[in-house]
Amino acid sequence: MSQHFPVLIVLLPLSAALLSPFFSYLHRQAGKWIAILSLVGAFLCSVGLLLQVVANGGEAIHYWMGDWMPPLGIEFVVDPINGVIVTMITFVALCSAIYSTPFLKKNNWLYMGGYYTLMALLCVGLSGMTLTGDAFNLYVYLEIASLSGYGLIALGGNKGTLAAFRYLLIGTIAASLYLLALGFMYSMTGSLNMADLSVLLQDKMDSPLIIMSIALLIAAFGIKAALFPFHGWQPDAYTYSHPGAAPLISGVMSKVPAYAMLRFFFYLFGAQHLFVQHGLTVVGILGALGIILGSVMAIAQDDFRRMLAYSSVAQIGYIGVGLAIGSFYGLIGAVLHIINHAFMKGSLFMVIGGVRYRFGEVSISKLGQIGKKMPFTVFTLVVAALAMIGIPPTGGFFSKWYIMLGAMQTEQYIYVAVLVISSLLNAIYFFRVLENVFINPDPGLKELNPPTGKLELPLQMLIPIVVFGIAILALGFCNEMIVDGIIKLGLPEVFVR
């Protein structure tokens, strides 16, 4: 059984996605439970897999689809890094699936079934992208994730439809660019398996086709990850997506392409090649610009969700900077930040989703004294905000610590300066939120969904919110376990510096 874990992570939500509408038709709640159960299964599988990999001492687990040997067959490869990322994906997906139930209580069976189909498919696409060892397979999962993502964004309402359409146009460009890059690599090597490609490409790394591929990959994954200046689609998409799916979309959907970029540059091409280093420098410059401009734009927003969206541009910049530093600690920081940011941004979207559920309000200036009515939500808000700024001992501090350490060790002081400035800019807009929450008088918001019992929100929402808040703290306290126990086992052999 346990040897099938890699495929089960994808297969369980996939079957649930197909069954969900049907079961919803039979009973309105059934489809939801099928999807949630499948995500529980996927999460358990990924945890099992991660433990297995760690127990192996970081040795990658290979799973051959239908027992076809690579390079001909498609394989799933689980190494420590994508093991931990896929665990994070399934966990966030599970939590958002549970979290979104109260939003759907008034919708009919078709909407319910469709929503959970999309949710499960998004999880399929993202975990598939992370796990696959086949470059074309990655494209397929990328499109699965994108298409379900468009759907979930469109479910957010009229503006959501518009945002989804605009994202669809630009997302398709990204996918086509990826396909082009893959075409170049395939035409040179005749292979699609990543491990095989990495061997075959080694003596062709100075060919113009590879330079084109690197440029195209940066553009393709840059668009998907909303790396500055490819982030145009992202503020609208995050802002108007379905509030239940927003944690998953904002927290994870843009991080997986960043991981794919890491995989291509460090594992497939190898960072010792000159053009890969140039490519990474470009990513680093874009990341640094994104950090500054994203933060500045975030300061100007009054809509909490839009502020978070711009802050995501900045946070992706951290990952880009971590990759560009390209040293031991830079990469640790980048991977750790992928995980941390999923929880930080996810929890912040959950918080504002909870406020929106109860009061229908999303603007920062109207959050005064909300802590009186929603203490647990505000606890998570405070923790997540501090983590975003990088106040120890929350998780966000430590990814910044490792990135900064990497930058300092490799004497790239400009990145240190960027990190310091960005922490301060983050502090401006997150402390502004906290200031509004704690100091402003109560604006007298109308209760749309007044709490029924003693709890401030329905239990299905409150549990994920609190779990995420605690997870951010736990990621801070346990970062050494993740770094030493998992990430270090899976780092590439060659660094830029």
Place this chain on the structure above:
Amino acid sequence: MTITDIRPFLAVGVSLLAAFLIMFSGKKPNVREFWSVAAAFIKAALIFSMVPAVLAGNVFEYTLFQVTDTIGFTLRTDAAGMVFACVSSFLYIPVSFYAIGYMRGHHEKEQTGFYAAFAVCLSAAIGIALSANLLTFFIFYELLTVATWPLVFHERNEEARFSGRKYLIYTLVSGQLMLAGIVAIYVMAGTLDFQAGGFLTADMAPTWVLQLLFFLMVLGGAVKAGVMPLHGWLPSAMVAPTPVSALLHAVAVVKAGAFCVLRLIGFVFGPALLAEIGAATVLAWFAAFTIIAASLIAMKQDNLKRRLAFSTVGQLSYVVLGAALLAPLSILGAYYHIVAHALMKITLFMCAGAIIVTAHKDNISDMHGIGKKMPITMACYTIASLGIAGMPFVIGFISKWNLGLGALQVGQPLYIAILIASALLSLSYLMPVTYLAFFKPNEKGEFKTYGEANKFMLIPICVTAALSVILGIMPNFGPHLYDLASMAAQSITQGWIGGGW
């Protein structure tokens, strides 16, 4: 000898736990305040139980977990840390009683958040005192920054909002610069563990880099310690309720800043290196300037709490000056001044708070004749003022005496002149209040009858005032703080044979 013992973490954790309990018992004021007081007593008991062993030359150390892949989350009770830990854990007791009296007497809102933030602040202060490496130190330092913010904006009006912003801007900016400095030091030295006498050496980097690093790091301490021109946030934070001012200005925040400077000079850079690169002299100039300028500004303030705030700015620079002089005795004086100033200034602030709650007066010009109404409070005020000025037989004298001797040790008698000038200046801005209170008749006919502050407030005031006198006569009374300070100074400037007081 190093003893592995979890007590340092228990001492930090007990008030964090109390903060949680306080949050959950917001609806029952008595239970809530019980947690606060209980945490104060347990914390003090834990800290003081470690004093004898530390005096005997032992060190308690415990690593809770690895905070990053190479650095542990470690607390260690060296003599230097114990001085600060003893002071802050002990003063937590009177302040928490006083806070009950003040908050109830003043009918403050948001008391639950107040007590919780208060408890977190004390945890952070103890953590800062006992941290064994720079990263652990930084974690508690930032925790203190964040936990103090709710106390600063406690009033929740526009003024409080701006003070809060000002406070955050100063502390966060300096904190981030300090973080960059810490990372650089880690890259250079490969360790962040505090070591008496410093762990950086001159061959690790060019001189200008070391100088730059020193200023980056000291900035973090200097902002919290209110060294001019970085003191701007401190008087604005005066809008906070008085127990907070007492805590901010006497125990936790500003002392943490001063302690940070001492730690950096004594345990990271080391006096030998600093003497070589000459960076500490610049810091000493700034401190000396602050001592004089703050006293001059304090003279012009009519609001008593503001006047005391500027006095704090000046007094803390004594500690910074003592550290920056790099002389064994001046460092001893600096450590002891942490104790001295804490006791005296907490007394002064608690007096000011008692006047606000009982007589509803903020401004000195309205306090004519208040001595008739509140003789005990004003007597305690007078004792503490004399101590600030450095009168013998009050605790302030001992630390100043050592500071002065330290200045002589390094052959810089100019600083003695500054100390004397500042003593005269502090007399001239603190004593008029006593004079007005006791000898000026009140034109409006107020304060005719006796009406002291309530006991919750009055007893803490008397206790701290009495302690200032007792420690002034017997500096080793109680937990042997003078010996601890002397041990700390000795460990920093190895090879020095005792002297001083």
Place this chain on the structure above:
Amino acid sequence: MSDAGMLDIINNFLATKGIYSLVLILLFLGLYGMITSNNYMKKMMAMNVMQVAVIFFYLCFAQKEGGMIPILDGITTDPALYINPLPHALMLTAIVVSLGTTGVAIALLMRIKETYGSVEEDEVLRRADK
């Protein structure tokens, strides 16, 4: 340079790079359309053009001179005589994906048209801001 030489160059170019140039032109036509067109429907069509260009690209490099369709006929056993079937198979997947994308796009467009009464970009944005 003589005319014959010129012709050779042109012939050579068309034989080796000509089809790729056309694919490139198609790709950029698609991108150009997506960027400049004001009508969402046209944008979507241009998107399809771009996707088709990528598909063509794969099909083109799968070709080789003298290769036959990759069906094992029992006589020819030398793999060098067949063209590479894998890109075709990949592109079948890509075509399905692009069909799916187009389907979602049309569904979204219909909803946009319903809500805003137009598929002209400036018009839709104007109404969305209101």
